[in-house]
Amino acid sequence: MIVNITLPDNTSYDITIDTLKNMTFDRKVVVVTNPTISALHLDYLTSKIDAKELSVVTIPDGEEYKRMNTIETILEHCFEHKLNRSSLLIAFGGGVIGDMTGFAASIYQRGIDFIQIPTTLLSQVDASVGGKTGINNKYGKNLIGAFYQPIAVNIDPHFLTTLPKREFGAGIAEIVKMAVTFNSDFFKWLEENDLNDEENIKVAIAKSVETKAWVVSQDEKERGLRAALNYGHTFGHVIENETNYDTYLHGEAVGIGMTMANALAVKIGYMTQEDSNRVTALLEKYDIPTTYNIKDVEDFYEHFFLDKKSLDNKIKFIVPKGIGDCEITANISKEDVIEVLKGFNS
Numbered sequence: 001m002i003v004n005i006t007l008p009d010n011t012s013y014d015i016t017i018d019t020l021k022n023m024t025f026d027r028k029v030v031v032v033t034n035p036t037i038s039a040l041h042l043d044y045l046t047s048k049i050d051a052k053e054l055s056v057v058t059i060p061d062g063e064e065y066k067r068m069n070t071i072e073t074i075l076e077h078c079f080e081h082k083l084n085r086s087s088l089l090i091a092f093g094g095g096v097i098g099d100m101t102g103f104a105a106s107i108y109q110r111g112i113d114f115i116q117i118p119t120t121l122l123s124q125v126d127a128s129v130g131g132k133t134g135i136n137n138k139y140g141k142n143l144i145g146a147f148y149q150p151i152a153v154n155i156d157p158h159f160l161t162t163l164p165k166r167e168f169g170a171g172i173a174e175i176v177k178m179a180v181t182f183n184s185d186f187f188k189w190l191e192e193n194d195l196n197d198e199e200n201i202k203v204a205i206a207k208s209v210e211t212k213a214w215v216v217s218q219d220e221k222e223r224g225l226r227a228a229l230n231y232g233h234t235f236g237h238v239i240e241n242e243t244n245y246d247t248y249l250h251g252e253a254v255g256i257g258m259t260m261a262n263a264l265a266v267k268i269g270y271m272t273q274e275d276s277n278r279v280t281a282l283l284e285k286y287d288i289p290t291t292y293n294i295k296d297v298e299d300f301y302e303h304f305f306l307d308k309k310s311l312d313n314k315i316k317f318i319v320p321k322g323i324g325d326c327e328i329t330a331n332i333s334k335e336d337v338i339e340v341l342k343g344f345n346s
């Protein structure tokens, strides 16, 4: 299956969901990956690539390495192998590899092409599509980066056969996000079908990619609609940052964050408690965490001001309106938010 994404400036690329095909490149290619993926799947990938010159840069595995000095490692490899402006980077891994490879591609000699070959469920349904690239720093998550689109995304569900169960759950959190914010039928389908089934997961990948491509094609740079894809993230990013990126997987923090956003939606009358419970039940079916102990509610709230969606000292929240719709709003009172946060520090 191929999903095409055409951006507001008319550039476009294909997202192919299928077994990886042979690829021929009349240019230098660098594959960016980590030791975990390399041990499992690098031979398979390189057997599919015929390039003018092929090299591999292996960076450490983990969200805590999604930072500037790892970008330096990737760039140094590019310089050592004399990549030029017609060269190509291939991101081969999960969202961490994808975000960093895209960012490195965006700044190497002011920008070279890159392709996404995502190997986690989360990166197949979300991170590989749409061109958000970047890294974390001590101030917060993804605060440095660029909107920089890949020239192609090749999703091979076969890679998921080696993915640990916890990572699979983290990917499901982002699938649930797409359904709650945009598609009630998809949500009902998720309630009724088991994503551990090989055919069902392909359907869910395709549905999620179609949803994301539809959003990004209208609002590449997150001026409006795209912010809906941040549902659960305003809270989730604070959780990731205050637990040093080593306690929760990104998708897990988003799972907790969606539960918090739902509590806010219930408080302001946008969502029934029953619908909020349905989302929690779906997350818990895949062992995605939905509880968290906020130690300092005021401190947690203050962190929202570093969120990229915050403008003019106003925090933007993505609040579901029932299931299948949402509102992006900066008009929620601090009192309401604090009340909700207090429900998570018992």
Ligand SMILES: NC(=O)c1ccc[n+]([C@@H]2O[C@H](COP(=O)([O-])OP(=O)(O)OC[C@H]3O[C@@H](n4cnc5c(N)ncnc54)[C@H](O)[C@@H]3O)[C@@H](O)[C@H]2O)c1
Pocket: 034, 036, 037, 040, 061, 062, 063, 066, 093, 094, 095, 096, 097, 099, 119, 120, 121, 122, 123, 126, 127, 128, 129, 130, 131, 132, 133, 142, 159, 160, 161, 162, 163, 164, 167, 170, 249, 250, 251
């Ligand atoms: N750019 C975007 O639009 C976007 C969207 C969502 C998330 N993200 C970012 O993506 C990151 C999370 O991505 P992730 O969940 O893929 O995490 P990840 O990249 O850390 O990968 C998770 C783990 O799975 C391992 N792994 C990867 N593929 C495997 C496979 N096939 N078999 C076995 N193990 C495998 C990795 O080595 C890693 O240990 C976060 O940094 C998040 O901010 C970006």
Ligand SMILES: O=C(O)C(=O)C[C@@H](O)[C@H](O)[C@H](O)COP(=O)(O)O
Pocket: 126, 130, 132, 141, 142, 174, 222, 226, 227, 229, 230, 233, 308
């Ligand atoms: O593509 C988007 O837009 C998203 O928000 C997708 C999110 O799942 C992803 O985690 C993204 O990196 C968060 O964006 P950020 O701009 O808040 O860093």
Ligand SMILES: [Zn+2]
Pocket: 126, 174, 233, 250, 254
């Ligand atoms: Zn995310």
